[in-house]
Amino acid sequence: MGKATGFMDYPRVENPYRDAAARLSDFADLHAYQPASARREQASRCMNCGVPFCQSDFGCPLYNLIPEWNDLLYRGREREALERLLQTAPFPEFTGRVCPALCEKACNLENDAATNRDNELYLIETGFERGWIVPHPPKARTGKRVAVVGSGPAGLAAADLLNRLGHEATVIERADRAGGLLMYGIPNMKLPKDIVERRVALMAAEGIEFQLNAEADASILSAYDAALLCGGAKKPRGLSVENIGAKGVHFAVDYLTAATKAVLSGGEPTVNAQGRHVVVVGGGDTGNDCVGTALRQGCASVTQLEMMPAPPLERLVSNPWPQWPRTLRTDYGQLEAIFRQGADPRVYETTVKRVIAEGGQIVAVETVKLKGFDPIPGTEQTLPCELLLIAAGFVGCEESTASAFEIERNSRGNLLPADGSHRLRGNLFSAGDMRTGQSLVVRALADGRAAAREIHQWLESAL
Ligand SMILES: Cc1cc2nc3c(=O)[nH]c(=O)nc-3n(C[C@H](O)[C@H](O)[C@H](O)COP(=O)(O)OP(=O)(O)OC[C@H]3O[C@@H](n4cnc5c(N)ncnc54)[C@H](O)[C@@H]3O)c2cc1C
Numbered sequence: 001m002g003k004a005t006g007f008m009d010y011p012r013v014e015n016p017y018r019d020a021a022a023r024l025s026d027f028a029d030l031h032a033y034q035p036a037s038a039r040r041e042q043a044s045r046c047m048n049c050g051v052p053f054c055q056s057d058f059g060c061p062l063y064n065l066i067p068e069w070n071d072l073l074y075r076g077r078e079r080e081a082l083e084r085l086l087q088t089a090p091f092p093e094f095t096g097r098v099c100p101a102l103c104e105k106a107c108n109l110e111n112d113a114a115t116n117r118d119n120e121l122y123l124i125e126t127g128f129e130r131g132w133i134v135p136h137p138p139k140a141r142t143g144k145r146v147a148v149v150g151s152g153p154a155g156l157a158a159a160d161l162l163n164r165l166g167h168e169a170t171v172i173e174r175a176d177r178a179g180g181l182l183m184y185g186i187p188n189m190k191l192p193k194d195i196v197e198r199r200v201a202l203m204a205a206e207g208i209e210f211q212l213n214a215e216a217d218a219s220i221l222s223a224y225d226a227a228l229l230c231g232g233a234k235k236p237r238g239l240s241v242e243n244i245g246a247k248g249v250h251f252a253v254d255y256l257t258a259a260t261k262a263v264l265s266g267g268e269p270t271v272n273a274q275g276r277h278v279v280v281v282g283g284g285d286t287g288n289d290c291v292g293t294a295l296r297q298g299c300a301s302v303t304q305l306e307m308m309p310a311p312p313l314e315r316l317v318s319n320p321w322p323q324w325p326r327t328l329r330t331d332y333g334q335l336e337a338i339f340r341q342g343a344d345p346r347v348y349e350t351t352v353k354r355v356i357a358e359g360g361q362i363v364a365v366e367t368v369k370l371k372g373f374d375p376i377p378g379t380e381q382t383l384p385c386e387l388l389l390i391a392a393g394f395v396g397c398e399e400s401t402a403s404a405f406e407i408e409r410n411s412r413g414n415l416l417p418a419d420g421s422h423r424l425r426g427n428l429f430s431a432g433d434m435r436t437g438q439s440l441v442v443r444a445l446a447d448g449r450a451a452a453r454e455i456h457q458w459l460e461s462a463l
């Protein structure tokens with residue numbers, strides 16, 4: 001530990017958000033960034049604990065060597081710190097922006113945790129700025145070819161590691177750009193898309209082939225030595241209420257995809273919140289991204305409905321440290337709604353009872369209060385609504401990929417093999433959300449790397 005008293009000398013200071021009025025006028029990065037001196041000071045707050053819970057199963061799924069690189073960063077040895085970080089973290093520029101920082105919630109400093117996420121982002125961006133990040137194609141090739149279906153974080157992490165191990169990796173992606181939900185899902189202000197494309201270009205320069213606008217089918221099983229399915233878990237949970245098929249009702253990821261495509265092309269989004277009253281069903285992170293996007297598009301108002309009661313402000317005794325705290329969080333979109341509308345957009349224990357449509361177009365929703373999951377009669381209210389966004393969660397991977405490869409989905413709609421491994425059968429493997437269900441970028445990265453190691457061992461045994 002570089003500075004024994006760092007955590008007492010300096011308060012925790014995160015990268016701040018840009019001013020709400022300014023950031024609501026564009027889709028650019030949410031954050032303002034701090035200078036190197038601030039990052040070194042923040043890194044000195046890491047206590048290098050005897051038992052670093054940040055690296056335990058409660059903390060970082062990649063088991064990042066957090067105390068080591070914080071110490072090197074504090075000492076101004078950025079390049080060595082970055083090298084330590086890259087031992088375990090394939091793409092810190094993604095996790096440094098979108099990870100909920102499980103490590104920080106498990107930090108011994110609890111609410112005053114070291115700012116690991118901001119520190120890792122500083123290290124990788126410094127690496128790019130100073131030209132330390134350059135393509136490193138493998139020195140030798142094994143001659144084995146692996147197809148990776150899906151270019152989300154799981155597929156990218158797997159392809160990256162397989163390539164480093166000398167195998168030829170081909171990433172097959174049905175969308176027009178690589179990145180999975182990093183590209184079309186997580187909005188540009190949270191993860192600017194040039195950051196995703198910069199990494200994809202680096203991977204291509206290292207020898208990974210990307211086939212875009214390409215739907216993978218079972219023919220890859222004979223064309224490649226192994227195939228890894230990383231197709232995600234994007235099958236959305238629907239809402240079965242009257243008039244749900246009306247125009248103006250969309251699933252959240254479709255809406256967010258259209259918004260990103262418009263940002264990238266500079267054109268108008270095919271689904272636009274501009275001038276509309278927007279209702280978002282689902283109080284989670286995806287719903288929050290819809291709130292932030294709708295506000296940037298200039299919606300007339302936005303309301304977010306959540307079936308569950310509001311979480312507590314403080315941890316319950318049943319939810320002690322170092323567990324993830326199940327407490328009320330107010331994310332960037334909700335903060336922006338408070339700024340613009342003067343009140344939190346979230347309405348708890350409430351759902352949509354029916355969609356009211358005129359001429360096939362949604363004009364309002366009737367909401368109802370819930371007790372448990374039961375509607376309370378007499379609590380119905382009508383909200384004007386010309387755009388209804390359903391962000392009610394996901395129910396597993398899409399049937400099309402599972403059936404193209406003749407794989408049974410488990411009871412949760414995923415492709416998790418019964419033995420808990422990544423191998424489905426023969427030379428076919430799975431990883432990421434497709435295997436585990438909708439999760440987090442950092443978990444998909446860890447799972448993609450675990451699958452790559454398993455495939456490597458399997459290919460080695462066949463060499
Ligand atoms: C709106 C939204 C916001 C989120 N925000 C965050 C966040 O801030 N932080 C965080 O940690 N997590 C976040 N998540 C969760 C995170 O994005 C996912 O857990 C993660 O992307 C899963 O990675 P994956 O590689 O398994 O799958 P995905 O990212 O879903 O990628 C799967 C890819 O496979 C492709 N594909 C599927 N089938 C085929 C086929 N047959 N042929 C070719 N291609 C195919 C799809 O087109 C897709 O590009 C968010 C999720 C959503 C929906």
Ligand code: SF4
Binds near residue numbers: 064095100117
């Ligand atoms: S990837 Fe997430 S959990 Fe791991 S060190 Fe970075 S911020 Fe923490």
